[in-house]
Amino acid sequence: MTTTTSSKVRESRGKSATRHGIAPYLFAAPALFLYVAFIIIPIVYTMWLSLHAYRIEGGGSILGNRVLTWVGLENFASVLTSSSYLTGLKHLAIYGIIAVPSMLGLALLFALLLDTPGVRARPFSRAAIFIPYAVPGIVAALLWGFMYLPSTSPISYVTEALGLGPVPFLDDPGIYGALANIAVWGGVGFNMIIIYTSLRSIPNDILESARLDGATEIQLALRIKIPLVIPALVLTGFFALIGTLQLYNEPATLTTMTNVVGQTWAPLMTIYRDAFLTDNLPLAAAASLTLALATVAASAIVLQIANLRRRRQR
Amino acid sequence: MTSTVTRSTDMVVAHKRREARRPAATLILIAGAIYSLVPVAWVMIAASKSPGELFSTFSFMPGTGLSGNLSDLFAYNSGQYWKWIGNSALYSGLGAALSTLVSAMAGYSLAKYSFPARGVIFYGFLVGILIPGITLAVPQYLLMSKIGLAGGPLSVLLPVIISPFGVYLSYVFARAAVPAETMEAARIDGASEWRIFRSVALPLMLPGMVTVFLLTFVGIWNNFLLPYIMLSDQSYYPLTVGLYTLLSKGSGSPQLYSLAITGAALAIIPLIALVMILQRYWRLDLVSGGLKG
Numbered sequence: 001m002t003t004t005t006s007s008k009v010r011e012s013r014g015k016s017a018t019r020h021g022i023a024p025y026l027f028a029a030p031a032l033f034l035y036v037a038f039i040i041i042p043i044v045y046t047m048w049l050s051l052h053a054y055r056i057e058g059g060g061s062i063l064g065n066r067v068l069t070w071v072g073l074e075n076f077a078s079v080l081t082s083s084s085y086l087t088g089l090k091h092l093a094i095y096g097i098i099a100v101p102s103m104l105g106l107a108l109l110f111a112l113l114l115d116t117p118g119v120r121a122r123p124f125s126r127a128a129i130f131i132p133y134a135v136p137g138i139v140a141a142l143l144w145g146f147m148y149l150p151s152t153s154p155i156s157y158v159t160e161a162l163g164l165g166p167v168p169f170l171d172d173p174g175i176y177g178a179l180a181n182i183a184v185w186g187g188v189g190f191n192m193i194i195i196y197t198s199l200r201s202i203p204n205d206i207l208e209s210a211r212l213d214g215a216t217e218i219q220l221a222l223r224i225k226i227p228l229v230i231p232a233l234v235l236t237g238f239f240a241l242i243g244t245l246q247l248y249n250e251p252a253t254l255t256t257m258t259n260v261v262g263q264t265w266a267p268l269m270t271i272y273r274d275a276f277l278t279d280n281l282p283l284a285a286a287a288s289l290t291l292a293l294a295t296v297a298a299s300a301i302v303l304q305i306a307n308l309r310r311r312r313q314r
Numbered sequence: 315m316t317s318t319v320t321r322s323t324d325m326v327v328a329h330k331r332r333e334a335r336r337p338a339a340t341l342i343l344i345a346g347a348i349y350s351l352v353p354v355a356w357v358m359i360a361a362s363k364s365p366g367e368l369f370s371t372f373s374f375m376p377g378t379g380l381s382g383n384l385s386d387l388f389a390y391n392s393g394q395y396w397k398w399i400g401n402s403a404l405y406s407g408l409g410a411a412l413s414t415l416v417s418a419m420a421g422y423s424l425a426k427y428s429f430p431a432r433g434v435i436f437y438g439f440l441v442g443i444l445i446p447g448i449t450l451a452v453p454q455y456l457l458m459s460k461i462g463l464a465g466g467p468l469s470v471l472l473p474v475i476i477s478p479f480g481v482y483l484s485y486v487f488a489r490a491a492v493p494a495e496t497m498e499a500a501r502i503d504g505a506s507e508w509r510i511f512r513s514v515a516l517p518l519m520l521p522g523m524v525t526v527f528l529l530t531f532v533g534i535w536n537n538f539l540l541p542y543i544m545l546s547d548q549s550y551y552p553l554t555v556g557l558y559t560l561l562s563k564g565s566g567s568p569q570l571y572s573l574a575i576t577g578a579a580l581a582i583i584p585l586i587a588l589v590m591i592l593q594r595y596w597r598l599d600l601v602s603g604g605l606k607g
Contacts, residue, residue: 023507024427031420034476042453128347136536154373
């Protein structure tokens with residue numbers, strides 16, 4: 001924007017603030033109303049609930065009424081010492097260490113290949129790699145579950161024919177890779193497109209002049225392209241991290257196929273169990289808040305690291 | 315837009331000039347494509363197998379049971395599968411349309427007006443992006459049951475209409491696409507603020523809104539936990555929850571496994587088609603440019 005237009009904007013904004021006083025509020029009103037109703041109020045209610053617990057009052061343990069009583073931070077203490085939540089977090093950590101770097105690495109690799117002149121079959125590959133985005137997580141887990149299950153797996157079919165026995169995708173260490181693979185499969189295409197659109201916005205004359213100076217495509221990618229798409233990488237890393245902490249669909253689907261994934265494999269699965277199967281809503285509320293806080297903290301750390309890097313580059 | 319066009323013609327020129335082919339790079343990319351397509355191919359083939367063939371023949375060997383599986387699927391609980399498809403289409407279509415409109419209005423308001431509460435509202439929505447929607451599902455269920463909506467279709471439709479990320483994307487797009495001069499000119503012509511939004515801003519924001527609509531549509535279609543928590547009556551289930559119940563019942567019987575596989579194969583065809591057709595209307599630079607601005 002030029003200076004003349006921005007001063008004009010400021011002028012008209014000053015006027016509109018008085019003349020069109022309620023218009024901006026009316027435009028924002030539906031979103032605000034829904035935001036308060038379905039995000040703010042649930043959060044406040046969860047906070048209130050998390051500080052209470054059911055206590056039986058009068059009439060013994062069978063006839064007594066269940067009454068919500070103030071218990072302070074007791075539920076949070078139970079969450080942080082509960083073995084199912086802690087092992088759930090451990091599972092997520094191992095899963096995340098595999099899933100997030102593989103997802104970002106592959107998405108970046110494919111995006112760079114799509115952006116490299118001379119590579120064949122680009123439109124086809126771009127569409128093919130994007131297709132899993134349209135497959136719901138539940139269905140993706142179902143598909144891969146059958147690809148893992150020894151009796152239907154094409155991979156185990158081959159290894160068994162070679163006399164090596166089935167591949168233990170659904171056993172203890174294998175399960176982490178198996179779950180991470182489902183997430184990578186579902187997410188790599190979307191992240192690839194995000195990074196690719198960011199690559200496309202790099203001015204061509206920068207790349208052309210580097211090419212004229214004799215830079216190879218690999219040097220171009222490492223020295224020019226990757227540093228310039230760091231904001232897109234941060235964004236995709238951020239989505240991958242949130243996705244990791246919210247992991248539910250894939251392990252929940254695999255519980256029907258293997259005993260290694262139990263009812264409390266991921267924290268969100270334990271929250272579901274506490275809320276709906278064992279009917280301990282206050283504990284589930286405290287766990288939800290802890291998970292949400294962990295997500296906000298993790299995102300803040302990612303953004304902070306990204307900012308530090310950017311500042312150092314300047 | 316224009317830069318994309320010049321870039322691709324430049325690339326054609328560069329390609330012709332050098333004639334460089336990169337077989338290794340091409341192979342890696344095609345390996346990625348095959349990796350992405352294999353499970354989809356598997357489910358399409360598995361859908362053609364009768365329950366007996368499913369566990370006995372090689373995975374990628376087509377079977378003979380396709381028509382049997384389809385008629386079993388459509389007959390399941392007297393045609394419940396179609397109901398699930400219809401519910402998914404309703405929740406995703408209506409939910410995404412309303413969500414896009416609500417986001418567009420809020421994003422436009424935040425981008426194009428300055429008013430006292432603007433900063434508070436804007437940062438409120440930004441924080442909302444960080445809160446994982448799914449951790450809200452349990453408290454949302456509690457509130458829905460308090461007001462008596464839990465279990466009904468409204469309980470899965472209403473919470474998905476508000477999308478802080480959609481508001482943010484609409485804000486980014488409105489800020490870039492709607493010139494203040496055009497709005498001012500319309501004001502001088504005596505147009506009301508609502509009319510300026512509807513006739514001037516909305517058409518300019520359309521490409522961004524298509525993107526927001528698609529992201530929301532796919533998000534709702536693929537959503538599992540919210541409807542799983544909210545709904546208990548099978549006739550309100552969307553596809554994801556319906557297929558999950560088929561699968562979890564199927565642990566004992568290959569018959570239900572076949573139904574789940576056939577149902578999954580059929581369910582992903584329309585969504586893949588939709589995403590492929592609409593891919594060229596996507597403005598995902600909106601998402602990737604988001605953090606830079």
